[in-house]
Amino acid sequence: MDGITPQLLALQVFTGLALGAIYVLLAVGLSLIFGMLTVVNFAHGAFFMLGAYVGVFAAEQTGSFWAALVLAPLAVAAVGMVCERWLIRPLYGRGIDYPLLLTFGLAYIMVEGVRIGFGKSGLPFDTPELLQGSVSLGFADFPTYRLFVIAVVAALLLGLWLLIERTSFGLIVRAGARDPVIVRVLGIDVSRVWLLVFGMGTGIAALAGVLSAPLQGVSPEMGTSVLTVAFVVTVVGGMGSLMGAVVAGLLVGVVESLAVLFFPEAAKVSMFVLMAGVLLVRPQGLFGRAGLMA
Amino acid sequence: MHPRCHVPPRRLMLAFTTVALVSAAGLAQAQSAPIKIGLPIPLTGPYGAEAKDQAKNAELAVKEFNDAGGLAGRRAELLVRDDKLNPGEAATRTLELLEKDGANFIVGGLSAATQLSINNVTRQRKVIYVSISQSDAINEAADASPYTFHEALNPHMTTQALGHFVFKKGMRIAFLTADYAYGQEMTRGFTRVAKEVGAEVVGEVKHPLGHQDYSTFLPRLQAMKPDVLVFNNFGRDNQVAIKQAADFGMKKSMRFMTPILTYTARVSGGPSVYDGVIGGTQYFWGIQDGTASAKTFNASFRALNDGRYPSDYGAMAYSAVKSLLLAVKAAGSTDTEKVATSLRTLKYDTYKGTQYYRGCDQQSVQSVMVIESKAKDVKDPADVFRVIHVEPASEKLLRSCQELGFK
Numbered sequence A: 001m002d003g004i005t006p007q008l009l010a011l012q013v014f015t016g017l018a019l020g021a022i023y024v025l026l027a028v029g030l031s032l033i034f035g036m037l038t039v040v041n042f043a044h045g046a047f048f049m050l051g052a053y054v055g056v057f058a059a060e061q062t063g064s065f066w067a068a069l070v071l072a073p074l075a076v077a078a079v080g081m082v083c084e085r086w087l088i089r090p091l092y093g094r095g096i097d098y099p100l101l102l103t104f105g106l107a108y109i110m111v112e113g114v115r116i117g118f119g120k121s122g123l124p125f126d127t128p129e130l131l132q133g134s135v136s137l138g139f140a141d142f143p144t145y146r147l148f149v150i151a152v153v154a155a156l157l158l159g160l161w162l163l164i165e166r167t168s169f170g171l172i173v174r175a176g177a178r179d180p181v182i183v184r185v186l187g188i189d190v191s192r193v194w195l196l197v198f199g200m201g202t203g204i205a206a207l208a209g210v211l212s213a214p215l216q217g218v219s220p221e222m223g224t225s226v227l228t229v230a231f232v233v234t235v236v237g238g239m240g241s242l243m244g245a246v247v248a249g250l251l252v253g254v255v256e257s258l259a260v261l262f263f264p265e266a267a268k269v270s271m272f273v274l275m276a277g278v279l280l281v282r283p284q285g286l287f288g289r290a291g292l293m294a
Numbered sequence B: 001m002h003p004r005c006h007v008p009p010r011r012l013m014l015a016f017t018t019v020a021l022v023s024a025a026g027l028a029q030a031q032s033a034p035i036k037i038g039l040p041i042p043l044t045g046p047y048g049a050e051a052k053d054q055a056k057n058a059e060l061a062v063k064e065f066n067d068a069g070g071l072a073g074r075r076a077e078l079l080v081r082d083d084k085l086n087p088g089e090a091a092t093r094t095l096e097l098l099e100k101d102g103a104n105f106i107v108g109g110l111s112a113a114t115q116l117s118i119n120n121v122t123r124q125r126k127v128i129y130v131s132i133s134q135s136d137a138i139n140e141a142a143d144a145s146p147y148t149f150h151e152a153l154n155p156h157m158t159t160q161a162l163g164h165f166v167f168k169k170g171m172r173i174a175f176l177t178a179d180y181a182y183g184q185e186m187t188r189g190f191t192r193v194a195k196e197v198g199a200e201v202v203g204e205v206k207h208p209l210g211h212q213d214y215s216t217f218l219p220r221l222q223a224m225k226p227d228v229l230v231f232n233n234f235g236r237d238n239q240v241a242i243k244q245a246a247d248f249g250m251k252k253s254m255r256f257m258t259p260i261l262t263y264t265a266r267v268s269g270g271p272s273v274y275d276g277v278i279g280g281t282q283y284f285w286g287i288q289d290g291t292a293s294a295k296t297f298n299a300s301f302r303a304l305n306d307g308r309y310p311s312d313y314g315a316m317a318y319s320a321v322k323s324l325l326l327a328v329k330a331a332g333s334t335d336t337e338k339v340a341t342s343l344r345t346l347k348y349d350t351y352k353g354t355q356y357y358r359g360c361d362q363q364s365v366q367s368v369m370v371i372e373s374k375a376k377d378v379k380d381p382a383d384v385f386r387v388i389h390v391e392p393a394s395e396k397l398l399r400s401c402q403e404l405g406f407k
Helices: A006-037 A044-062 A065-091 A097-118 A144-166 A168-178 A180-185 A190-216 A222-237 A242-260 A270-281 B010-033 B048-067 B086-099 B112-124 B153-167 B181-197 B216-224 B237-249 B262-268 B285-289 B292-304 B310-332 B336-345
Strands: A134-136 A141-143 B035-041 B076-082 B105-108 B130-133 B148-150 B170-177 B198-206 B226-233 B255-260 B278-281 B354-356 B369-372 B387-389
Touching: A006 A044, A006 A141, A006 A168, A006 A222, A006 A242, A006 B035, A006 B216, A044 A097, A044 A190, A044 A222, A065 A097, A065 A190, A065 B181, A097 A222, A097 B086, A097 B369, A134 A144, A134 B086, A141 A144, A141 B292, A144 A168, A144 A190, A144 A242, A168 A180, A168 A190, A180 A190, A190 B226, A190 B237, A222 A242, A242 B216, A270 B216, B035 B048, B035 B086, B035 B310, B035 B387, B048 B292, B048 B310, B076 B310, B086 B105, B086 B255, B105 B112, B105 B310, B112 B148, B112 B181, B130 B310, B148 B237, B153 B181, B153 B278, B153 B369, B153 B387, B170 B181, B170 B216, B170 B237, B181 B226, B181 B255, B181 B336, B181 B354, B216 B237, B226 B237, B226 B285, B226 B387, B237 B255, B237 B262, B255 B336, B262 B310, B285 B292, B310 B336, B310 B354
Parallel strands: B035 B076, B035 B105, B105 B130, B130 B148, B170 B198, B170 B226, B226 B255, B255 B278
Antiparallel strands: A134 A141, B278 B369, B369 B387
């Protein structure tokens, strides 16, 4: 390969890590809902898209990207909770494919709804002024906004980890994931906890949507590919493992980036090759518990 | 022995009269039956916005034909079908249009692939097809049919016009190319022009169709240090790639160019994404000040569509249907042979100046515009491009008939 300098290689790896951080963000919400509720949320991409649209709307109304960044996840979390309470809850205890099919259909409804409401052709969304342009990393320039996204992802993960591992709410969530019957016997309303977890998962999907809007604009189809990436990352990391989602997201980003550099034709397929390889060696994923899908 | 069948003469007369009456009625019906034009386009999918606009434009052409009295009272009718941007679906819809709905002509197709599959059907059935999307392959002798006409530009003529205007001797050119027919044909065309003017092609990075994040493709392109970076992709891919390349600060050191800068992509992408980007197009409504037919066309489209301007791809559908119906009128019939003959000799100025179909490949010889996207602060939100050059209609922009494989 000609023209590949150490500088280019370094920038390529860094770009891959930055892309990986976005992948982590896409996967966390999906992983959270699966890990705690054992619901495979096929509407994840649609919630992502909805978040982006609500974000655009909120930014237009308030004139502030920052307000959109807060309001959109809250609004979409509310939609998610309504879906959990009245659509998904009746399906608990019926096997994993029932909620899967339901959310699959839900995704179609949401995408068509947005098409009807906002049109098919997509809307522009500019990077907030404060984060426009690029910063020098020493070896190359890098978009300021992408660095900001990495920071948000890091903060979000830290917050989530503290919530789940260090609070009594987190204790209940973890206990509920292990044995909901015993938790219920102890006098705790598990369904309320699940409602909140589903809301959090969809809210994080929406946050990812708002954060992605300045990178690619918004369109009704923007969630379709997100679902694929989120699934690959979740499966490689291990279904339901937060740590797994982080490691796998970064790994997928770097693998894709290096594939682009050395063998661009394989760029799209590289993540699936990685997934197949991991599944051959560790069927439960890098950090997954075995038998969760059973 | 069979007894000879005897029919009384009166009964025989009655039978004859009935037959005569029925066929006369049939004839009368054929005379007043509408002229049906099938329009398979991708209403759903990533080019939905363009397709919807094509339908609106085609409707306008049909309306104008009917308002002017049709073909001696015979009205035209448009049958819009969704091909979902899928070649198989496009072939099925076209077959249905011909077999079930009795379409007389087919116009449409908004991708190289659907266009080729529609053409396969119409070529076999000897039906007139006016294609309205860019492809070089369809112009070649292997896919030619005496009944297929190309109203759209093709990648070769687009790259000829644009490349000769932008490329200069010694310039460094790099490509970011969507890895399918459209992108590859654009790269091929631009590379040829670069050679002709003495510019240097410093490299190409290919990306899969429908990609969302181009960040990993950009460092390589940056390292090539080009003067001009050409985005050989379309629609949303084009929008996202240009936006992300600008985020990486690449606009500062190189010129962004894209072969087809569409009105819909520019409007949905926003002014800051496309700021300063150069591209080609077959039509922008802004030429109306110097072009009478554009002025009339814009005005009648706006009157029907809440003051919206027609888009480039939309206008192509208008011109295709309009010129087809002009040919029908000139031929005085919907007979395929007669209309095809009339199309071949037609000189039409439907919306942007005189056009005609070249003999061998029946490609519409027409002008190509070089446009530049305007920055944020324009008064009219529809006023998005500046026309910086109009390459006049000329067969020089096309590959020679010989090169296409015609004898």
